Amino acid sequence: MIAQATTATITTNPIVRRRVRANRIIASLSVAATGAGLFLLAWILGYLLFKGFTTLSLALFTMDTPPPGSAGGLKNAIIGSLMITGVGIAFATPIGILAGTFLIEYGRGSKLAELIRFVNDMLVSAPSIIIGLFVYQVVVAPMHHFSAWAGAIALGIIALPIIVRTTQDMLQLVPDALREAAYALGAPKWRVIVVVSYRAAFQGMLTGVLLAVARISGETAPLLFTALSNPSWTTNMSSPMATLPVVIYKFAGAPYADWQNLAWAGALLITFSVLILNVVARSFAPRTRN
Amino acid sequence: MTPVAMTSANHSRGGAHPGRLGNILFGGSAWIFGILVLILLLAVMISLVIGAAPAFSEFGISFVWTEVWNPVKDHYGALSPLYGTLITSIIAMVIGVPVSLGIAIFLTELCPNYLKRPISTAVELLAAVPSIIYGMWGLFVLAPLMQKYIEPFLIGTVGHVIVLGDLFQGPPYGIGLFTAGLILSAMVLPYMVSIMRDVFETVPPQLRESAYGLGATTWEVVRSVVLPYSRVGVIGAFMLALGRALGETMAVTFVVGNSYHIAKSILAPGSTISASLANEFAEADGLQLSSLLALGFLLFVLTFSVIGVARLMLMRLQKRYG
Numbered sequence: 001m002i003a004q005a006t007t008a009t010i011t012t013n014p015i016v017r018r019r020v021r022a023n024r025i026i027a028s029l030s031v032a033a034t035g036a037g038l039f040l041l042a043w044i045l046g047y048l049l050f051k052g053f054t055t056l057s058l059a060l061f062t063m064d065t066p067p068p069g070s071a072g073g074l075k076n077a078i079i080g081s082l083m084i085t086g087v088g089i090a091f092a093t094p095i096g097i098l099a100g101t102f103l104i105e106y107g108r109g110s111k112l113a114e115l116i117r118f119v120n121d122m123l124v125s126a127p128s129i130i131i132g133l134f135v136y137q138v139v140v141a142p143m144h145h146f147s148a149w150a151g152a153i154a155l156g157i158i159a160l161p162i163i164v165r166t167t168q169d170m171l172q173l174v175p176d177a178l179r180e181a182a183y184a185l186g187a188p189k190w191r192v193i194v195v196v197s198y199r200a201a202f203q204g205m206l207t208g209v210l211l212a213v214a215r216i217s218g219e220t221a222p223l224l225f226t227a228l229s230n231p232s233w234t235t236n237m238s239s240p241m242a243t244l245p246v247v248i249y250k251f252a253g254a255p256y257a258d259w260q261n262l263a264w265a266g267a268l269l270i271t272f273s274v275l276i277l278n279v280v281a282r283s284f285a286p287r288t289r290n
Numbered sequence: 291m292t293p294v295a296m297t298s299a300n301h302s303r304g305g306a307h308p309g310r311l312g313n314i315l316f317g318g319s320a321w322i323f324g325i326l327v328l329i330l331l332l333a334v335m336i337s338l339v340i341g342a343a344p345a346f347s348e349f350g351i352s353f354v355w356t357e358v359w360n361p362v363k364d365h366y367g368a369l370s371p372l373y374g375t376l377i378t379s380i381i382a383m384v385i386g387v388p389v390s391l392g393i394a395i396f397l398t399e400l401c402p403n404y405l406k407r408p409i410s411t412a413v414e415l416l417a418a419v420p421s422i423i424y425g426m427w428g429l430f431v432l433a434p435l436m437q438k439y440i441e442p443f444l445i446g447t448v449g450h451v452i453v454l455g456d457l458f459q460g461p462p463y464g465i466g467l468f469t470a471g472l473i474l475s476a477m478v479l480p481y482m483v484s485i486m487r488d489v490f491e492t493v494p495p496q497l498r499e500s501a502y503g504l505g506a507t508t509w510e511v512v513r514s515v516v517l518p519y520s521r522v523g524v525i526g527a528f529m530l531a532l533g534r535a536l537g538e539t540m541a542v543t544f545v546v547g548n549s550y551h552i553a554k555s556i557l558a559p560g561s562t563i564s565a566s567l568a569n570e571f572a573e574a575d576g577l578q579l580s581s582l583l584a585l586g587f588l589l590f591v592l593t594f595s596v597i598g599v600a601r602l603m604l605m606r607l608q609k610r611y612g
Contacts, residue, residue, distance in 0.1 A: 019507055019510065020507060022507070022509055023507035023508055023509040023510070026395070026508070026509040026512075027400055027508060027509070029392055030391075030392035030393065030395045030396040030400060031396060031400070032392070033388075033389045033390075033391075033392030033393050033396065034392065034393045034396045034397070034401075034409065036389065037389070037393055037412070037413060037416065037479060037480075037483075038409070038412055040416065040476055041412055041415060041416050041419075043431075044419060044423065044424075044427050047427060047431055048423070048427075051430075095323045095326065096323075098319055098320045098323040098324075099320070099323040099324045099326065099327055101320045102320035102321055102323065102324035103324060105320070106317055106320055106321065106324075107321075107324065112324075113324070115328065116324050116325075116327050116328055118601060118602075118605065119327055119328055119331050120327050121601045121605075122331070122594060122597050122598055122601055123327070123330065123331060125530055125533050125534060125597045125600075125601075126334075126537070126593065126594070126597070127533075127534075127536070127537020127538065127539070127564065127589065127593055128537075128539070129537060129539045129564050129567055129568070129586070129589075130334060130338075130537065130586060130589060130590050130593070131334070133337075133338060133341070133567070133571075133583060133586040134333065134334045134337050134338070136571075137337035137338070137340070137341050137583070138333070138337055146572075157330065160327070160330075161327070164327060187309070188309025188310070188312055188313050189309075189313050189316075189317065190309060190312040190313050190315075190316035190317065191309055191312070193316070194316075214418060215418075217420075218419075218420025218421070218422065218423075219420070220420070220421070220422045220539070220540045221421075221539035221540055221564070221567075221568055224568055224571065224572055225567075225571050225572060228572060245420065245422050245540075248422055248426070249422055249425075249540065249543075252425075252426050252429070252430075252544070253429075253544070263426065264426075267422070267423055267426055270420060270423075271419055271420065271423050274418055274419070274420060275415055275418060275419070278414070278415060278418045279411075279415075282411070282414075
């Protein structure tokens with residue numbers, strides 16, 4: 001009955017008909033937009049799998065980056081990426097967590113904390129290439145040579161605001177009643193923070209750190225001016241060091257087919273590690289929505 | 291029992307506070323690291339100003355609007371990379387804004403509940419794909435497609451329209467400002483979608499439902515209730531995405547073409563500030579290095595003012611609606 005009635009009004013009333021038509025057009029456009037977005041993701045990932053999978057072999061992990069025309073792998077770049085990312089995150093995690101702690105546990109509501117929060121939010125969206133220039137200016141230029149340390153510092157600076165942000169968001173969710181209960185037991189403030197607030201916010205903070213790792217492990221631009229690259233195997237943090245993203249950049253732009261194949265394999269490795277890390281990180285996150 | 295507890299409490303209050311040293315150490319370091327975030331921004335700015343100083347003292351303020359980039363004669367100007375940065379970002383926004391709006395409307399208004407989570411996750415994964423992957427994909431997949439099909443089509447159709455046609459002229463290279471802008475639009479899309487979705491969800495359900503109750507269609511609800519209510523946040527999302535697009539490096543470097551000549555057509559190769567930096571910085575010295583740092587300073591000013599305004603808008607929104 002109702003269905004019949006509506007179709008009757010739609011077909012007879014021109015204004016309603018126009019409104020319904022406009023609605024249909026917008027709805028199909030937004031479905032199309034969503035489809036395009038999903039298609040793009042599938043296209044990129046599918047193409048990566050298709051191009052990278054053929055080169056994926058054990059040699060990738062056991063041999064260093066080759067000169068053009070000879071066999072090789074990405075061992076030095078993989079180790080370099082792991083080392084630089086690891087050192088960077090080791091810098092950024094304690095600093096970021098303490099800074100986030102300051103914003104919520106010490107400075108809540110103060111003008112200073114407001115300002116720091118605003119500046120930190122700006123740093124979250126700052127272009128990473130600017131951070132690269134900064135680290136070049138303060139680390140590489142005074143030392144007169146590129147080094148893995150400089151790369152790690154650059155990545156650490158990129159990770160820092162992300163960790164501050166998530167720490168702050170997660171500590172904010174900790175109910176004050178928990179803190180007050182701990183104070184009532186006579187615990188000093190730092191113990192309250194470490195034992196109560198951190199424990200309550202742990203999962204969310206872990207998510208933040210993992211997301212920061214995911215973000216910096218794909219970063220290329222800042223490493224071009226800091227860690228540079230290195231064709232041979234090294235674990236010396238004071239020398240230039242190869243990293244996956246920089247090697248991919250160098251190899252993909254080169255006119256040699258074997259280099260390009262290695263670049264695709266590297267791209268496959270890095271993309272799927274980053275995506276898996278993202279999914280894992282999100283599975284730790286406390287569900288605040290839906 | 292009670293008196294003993296009392297005395298011990300009194301005792302501890304009179305003597306050394308338990309955990310006082312810990313409080314000072316812990317609170318102090320939290321304060322220092324909080325301040326460090328502020329110092330970081332200042333330090334970035336100062337280091338860029340110092341690095342850029344030689345270029346600005348050599349070429350003066352006209353560095354900003356000079357169209358030269360000549361390492362042989364050691365003469366540099368920022369106009370061409372600046373132009374490329376702005377044009378690619380504008381292209382990215384023109385394409386990205388309607389598409390992201392469409393996805394956000396789909397996610398908040400049309401999507402059945404069981405699809406919400408997977409689609410949101412997919413959009414977030416799109417944001418997580420490293421930018422260098424977009425660059426490679428652009429160079430090896432998109433650029434050939436552009437060269438073979440899309441650009442000849444654009445030149446043949448839009449190219450004949452007066453005024454607008456001037457933007458779509460010349461041979462189809464495949465790489466160039468337009469392709470770079472297209473890739474940028476894909477990259478900034480997920481940022482806009484996820485902020486917009488959050489902002490749309492701040493609209494009180496009563497407002498939305500009263501509009502539906504009056505017989506409004508979904509599009510009418512979006513246009514007359516959701517968008518006006520969340521205007522500030524939506525514009526904030528656009529500006530944040532613009533800030534990303536301006537500073538994005540690797541995706542652009544692969545496909546922009548690296549030419550310092552400003553062409554009328556947006557299909558022509560060009561350069562952006564970030565691409566110039568990625569290509570030349572590691573090998574530059576002297577005046578070229580300083581000019582590149584001056585480009586970096588310009589990029590800093592550009593992106594941080596856009597991001598700053600965006601964050602202020604989003605912050606205002608957050609204060610108003612919690």
